[in-house]
């Protein structure tokens with residue numbers, strides 16, 4: 001077992017004498033509390049808090065944190081109260097231990113007593129993860145040190161995960177990958193991040209982990225010789241220009257390489273280049289030296305275009321700063337080189353923990369560094385303002401998705417989730433700006449509101465003074481106006497504040513339009529409301545009208561088959577593109593074809609009709625031909641087979657007769673990856689064309705998305721699916 005002496009030795013490097021005896025007291029207290037307790041591995045329990053304290057000491061955190069790490073499990077495991085700790089070690093240690101204990105409790109999946117109860121469904125992993133995340137964030141807002149100690153605790157548990165049963169290993173590793181590693185990343189504590197990632201990967205994908213470690217080990221000597229040559233050249237050149245610098249090779253972590261291999265795989269590239277496994281780092285005293293050293297490097301080796309990042313001028317929001325470049329180094333091998341000052345280096349290794357590193361005389365206000373962390377402050381604002389589901393959604397998509405950096409016209413940098421639009425940006429700046437947004441300019445050019453923002457874009461929002469509000473279309477995810485849940489929540493909020501009658505009108509219009517488009521008789525509105533558990537149609541219309549329920553949800557609800565088992569033989573309909581075959585379970589293949597009168601697509605409720613000569617015809621359940629069928633005994637239950645095939649659907653578009661209309665429509669359809677079967681246009685005297693298109697659709701969701709987009713084409717007046725009993729005449 002590791003001795004407290006090891007911790008003390010580490011502490012001596014940065015803490016004064018009196019802190020050491022304080023830590024010794026903490027150790028004695030923990031020793032007494034955990035006496036006789038063993039870990040799953042058979043070791044004395046005390047090993048765990050000591051190791052946790054060692055990790056905390058590695059981050060050079062203050063004595064209170066080290067003591068709290070030593071005591072972090074005593075409340076949970078040993079009948080000790082926070083008050084007991086406060087009496088012996090002061091309020092701050094008690095507060096830290098209490099915080100870590102609360103996090104531990106909350107993050108546990110399903111408590112044992114719940115599992116024993118019958119019929120209790122397992123808590124959805126994703127949801128419970130998000131819940132624990134939320135608790136983490138709240139704890140962070142109070143005192144980030146609590147979360148850092150928790151990360152240290154988790155790191156040691158990960159290092160000793162072998163002692164647990166395989167299923168526990170998996171779920172803990174997954175949780176670490178989903179929550180703890182991203183948190184360490186957000187806090188900028190690279191030291192913790194890479195080790196948490198590597199350890200998780202070892203359990204989540206043992207084969208790949210082994211493969212990568214072997215890959216790293218295999219050509220180590222070649223690689224090291226190469227790196228040494230590069231470093232020698234660099235040192236020589238830097239010396240000539242009088243820049244004082246420290247140059248060394250940095251191994252990338254296993255998980256980083258693993259991700260790189262996956263990425264290469266997606267791009268169809270082979271990962272064989274051992275030179276991808278290393279990066280060179282140049283440490284200098286001053287910021288200007290970073291740029292000077294960069295110049296020196298670019299002078300020796302050609303930089304690869306597009307591979308230069310200036311995180312000094314544009315720090316990442318976890319405060320990371322460095323210059324990154326990739327050059328064609330010796331033997332024309334691409335090599336990544338990073339430049340940073342010692343101060344930046346400290347920030348990148350310790351991240352936010354650097355703020356709590358022991359400083360003589362640092363007290364009170366100096367400890368409130370979270371004030372300086374913009375994203376954290378913003379997160380807490382949102383947490384106060386948004387409803388819980390919106391907040392959780394926001395955390396999931398906005399905090400852990402990839403990010404882009406956007407400039408305001410004034411040159412201020414805003415960080416946005418990747419995929420954000422100008423409208424997202426407007427809402428990010430100010431809610432009112434979002435509500436009044438009518439257009440935007442990116443890098444001086446007018447763009448559509450659905451433009452996807454790119455790193456480095458300068459975005460100017462055009463707004464109107466008139467008292468108009470957002471459009472419900474903005475909430476339609478098919479149209480892609482907003483992606484951030486922050487903006488969505490603001491828009492919904494606006495609609496909720498409108499008059500009930502307005503919302504009912506809006507909802508009714510939306511519902512009827514959607515039903516008409518999908519070819520559902522309008523009389524079925526109450527049934528659709530019921531699908532969403534609304535007994536009262538009016539309430540449902542309000543929900544639709546204020547964006548609470550979206551028309552996309554209607555489409556998904558309708559395309560989810562009901563759970564109720566149906567009587568009669570089950571037949572799997574699997575009509576491929578042209579001919580159709582059907583599998584009758586237990587019998588073999590039977591001939592089917594899709595009925596011409598109603599052209600059902602997967603997601604439609606269907607029924608089969610046994611014909612005399614042509615096998616089974618598959619109709620929509622509400623097809624008039626089926627409803628009026630006299631020989632009901634010839635109807636059989638059929639089900640859709642596997643997805644992935646496409647079905648012809650006919651759509652009628654009424655549009656202004658303008659130049660290139662047909663081209664715009666067909667381009668849009670093919671851009672969606674949908675094949676067009678037939679197109680015909682009937683011109684009318686009044687300047688309105690009727691365009692009939694047959695498209696090969698894979699499911700009803702795709703159809704709905706397409707119809708929505710077609711409606712947005714300039715000059716299109718209406719779009720509707722056709723083929724309810726009546727055959728189009730063209």
Ligand code: MN
Pocket residue numbers: 048072073153
């Ligand atoms: Mn623990």
